[in-house]
Amino acid sequence: MTEQTGQDGRRPANDGPKAAVRNRAALVAAAREIFAEHGLEAPLSAIARRAGVGQGVLYRHFPDRTAAVAAVLEENVGQIERAAGTAGMSFADVLGVLTWHLTESSAFIGLLHTDRPAGRADIRAHAVGLSGRVERALRRRLPDGHRLSGAQDLTLAVAMVSAAVTGPTREERERRALAAWRLLGVELGPVRAFGG
Amino acid sequence: MTEQTGQDGRRPANDGPKAAVRNRAALVAAAREIFAEHGLEAPLSAIARRAGVGQGVLYRHFPDRTAAVAAVLEENVGQIERAAGTAGMSFADVLGVLTWHLTESSAFIGLLHTDRPAGRADIRAHAVGLSGRVERALRRRLPDGHRLSGAQDLTLAVAMVSAAVTGPTREERERRALAAWRLLGVELGPVRAFGG
Amino acid sequence: MTEQTGQDGRRPANDGPKAAVRNRAALVAAAREIFAEHGLEAPLSAIARRAGVGQGVLYRHFPDRTAAVAAVLEENVGQIERAAGTAGMSFADVLGVLTWHLTESSAFIGLLHTDRPAGRADIRAHAVGLSGRVERALRRRLPDGHRLSGAQDLTLAVAMVSAAVTGPTREERERRALAAWRLLGVELGPVRAFGG
Amino acid sequence: MTEQTGQDGRRPANDGPKAAVRNRAALVAAAREIFAEHGLEAPLSAIARRAGVGQGVLYRHFPDRTAAVAAVLEENVGQIERAAGTAGMSFADVLGVLTWHLTESSAFIGLLHTDRPAGRADIRAHAVGLSGRVERALRRRLPDGHRLSGAQDLTLAVAMVSAAVTGPTREERERRALAAWRLLGVELGPVRAFGG
DNA sequence: AATGAATGAGGATTCATTCAT
DNA sequence: GATGAATGAATCCTCATTCAT
Numbered sequence A, B, C, D: 001m002t003e004q005t006g007q008d009g010r011r012p013a014n015d016g017p018k019a020a021v022r023n024r025a026a027l028v029a030a031a032r033e034i035f036a037e038h039g040l041e042a043p044l045s046a047i048a049r050r051a052g053v054g055q056g057v058l059y060r061h062f063p064d065r066t067a068a069v070a071a072v073l074e075e076n077v078g079q080i081e082r083a084a085g086t087a088g089m090s091f092a093d094v095l096g097v098l099t100w101h102l103t104e105s106s107a108f109i110g111l112l113h114t115d116r117p118a119g120r121a122d123i124r125a126h127a128v129g130l131s132g133r134v135e136r137a138l139r140r141r142l143p144d145g146h147r148l149s150g151a152q153d154l155t156l157a158v159a160m161v162s163a164a165v166t167g168p169t170r171e172e173r174e175r176r177a178l179a180a181w182r183l184l185g186v187e188l189g190p191v192r193a194f195g196g
Numbered sequence E: 001a002a003t004g005a006a007t008g009a010g011g012a013t014t015c016a017t018t019c020a021t
Numbered sequence F: 001g002a003t004g005a006a007t008g009a010a011t012c013c014t015c016a017t018t019c020a021t
Helices: A018-038 A044-051 A055-061 A065-084 A091-104 A106-112 A121-140 A153-164 A170-183 B017-038 B044-051 B055-061 B065-085 B091-104 B106-112 B121-141 B153-164 B170-183 C018-038 C044-051 C055-061 C065-084 C091-104 C106-112 C121-140 C153-164 C170-183 D017-038 D044-051 D055-061 D065-085 D091-104 D106-112 D121-140 D153-164 D170-183
Strands: none
Touching: A018 A044, A018 A055, A018 A065, A044 A055, A044 A065, A055 A065, A065 A091, A065 A121, A091 A121, A091 A153, A091 A170, A121 A153, A153 A170, A153 B153, A153 B170, A170 B153, B017 B044, B017 B055, B017 B065, B044 B055, B044 B065, B055 B065, B065 B091, B065 B106, B065 B121, B091 B106, B091 B121, B091 B153, B091 B170, B121 B153, B153 B170, C018 C044, C018 C055, C018 C065, C044 C055, C044 C065, C055 C065, C065 C091, C065 C121, C091 C121, C091 C153, C091 C170, C121 C153, C153 C170, C153 D153, C153 D170, C170 D153, D017 D044, D017 D055, D017 D065, D044 D055, D044 D065, D055 D065, D065 D091, D065 D106, D065 D121, D091 D106, D091 D121, D091 D153, D091 D170, D121 D153, D153 D170
């Protein structure tokens, strides 16, 4: 049992419940950065530190690593789904949004590397679900008879491109992503984020 | 896997240099299995245990994780180079050897995922070199004017296929590899190991 | 992954395998003391510290708390069993040995408080087994027709006495143990340890 | 358990002092359950949660763990005292009330295990006082010349019985309590709660 | 007077690496 | 040359306690 007390009685400001929303946002942003920089196995404490909060806050918002990863990916997948649901978006445009996320976050890339033997089963399970959502979003805009129309081809293609998206800078990663889609015979729309 | 642990309490005979060779082979084999099963971040102690040797032996042969990883990958790359150097091997045949390694070992897959932000810098550096050797081996057999003739296209294609090679069983992984090459417009030779 | 290195390169003496036996003994002794002083929920790190070894050594010898507790209790129960198996020991004598352990170690007292709602299930399971061994050892020397002959009476009586054995000093605890046995109508032999 | 959590998002009405009384009762009831289920070391947050109040309320009413424990035990001891003070109650009847509490709450059992080396000193101190009150209540009804008339015998006997009261169900615990009193040569009155 | 978020120390556990034998 | 025990830093996670709202 712990029974600790601050050694000097002083304690950082407690901004009350208002801070909860701010903290959650800070944690997701920090998680995105940390996962991008150090991979999905990065110490969770690093996320709390970067977000400027205590360890406990991290655990309050995300009971385990999976939850933190899920929160980050949820945002990405949500954007793609919204893009696919927006009038006037072509297949190429949606791919552009997807590609933007690929180039922006290695955590998102990891998502497509599902059922790799190593890795946490719970994260993989989550990823399978997200991967399915991405696939369905893309298929909504896929022209009939496209060369990626086959049952698994769409998911496969995304996974393949994701592997191509490496490199130290965003620019390099985007360049490779374009090259990869080209090898698959796909012409991309503008590579950009979508919505908030 | 060797059986040199004393079957009674006595410490195993010190077989001298002979044992060293045997141990190294056992360690590489064990490392290949462990890395394949649990990823490149698996505990090194697991490798020593599976090889049936003490921890110290592991460190004698491989001063750090990078060295162990390198030893495993060296064998894979070596096979591909030998295949490419063998008379009568077509581009498709060499790709078949490469693909065999992709489907057999997730560690080898990791090799192609170089310069990902996350991951150990030393391993990545090594991997870049190996990746280059794979690229050169393939290019020796690449027909002029092939659609993958572009400067980076070959390496890119291999990386892309590697991402497709997931799945719980060898069969599933091979199936996906074939599908991935097909999406790239490449017809494969037989998928098989080459030499010893 | 850890990758730590001593910050000054210096590292305490490594006495080699010889130390393993010594360390295990030190750990069991330390565990006995710590458990006696602070209860079965005491920090395991305290045990390692008192034994003068690193945390890792503790975990090498005892993979979890249960194992550490079991090692301590095993010694106590073993002594009682040996006493019961020794020619010339009366029931009262064996009870004397049992009582010695009760007065010596509150951890041993805890053993008899099995299936309390709170508490670790694994420790309780172990304790049930040990409790049975104590019961069988006592019964070997129990005269026919003794007032504790009933099926559960022996175990019950031991548990009851164990609860009486409280107090800040050994002397006080022994005094109460004697009083408790007297309330149960049992006359004790000498209270003493038995063997090593 | 109370239901004062707002059923919509709004914060619960501030009922003023009225709520304070209700909350205190809910907290004591929750504490009794939690302590019974998970022992005296259970997380305090579990008590607040079960009571349906915030953590802060818990600390307003009980500044520390000891206070919460004390509040629970106070009720138990109070009942026994009231039973002992009620006309027409025999010694056996009072023992029946005591035994009811023993079988109902492992926290109450802990009370009798005073001055065990382990455990929080402050809780033990409190328990000593409560234990004395139980002893005095019993002694009021103790017939002259009873076999438990000795100075410490009464307290000792209660402690001894408390240790016997284990088992997964109330029925089992009551069965063992009866057996324990029988070993002490005491015939019990009805086992039941007394008053509110 | 209540809520419940935040802090942060403490305890459990895992491994990379060293080194006496 | 091999063994395998020991070290100890790092990470995960839990809770007691405070306090803005």
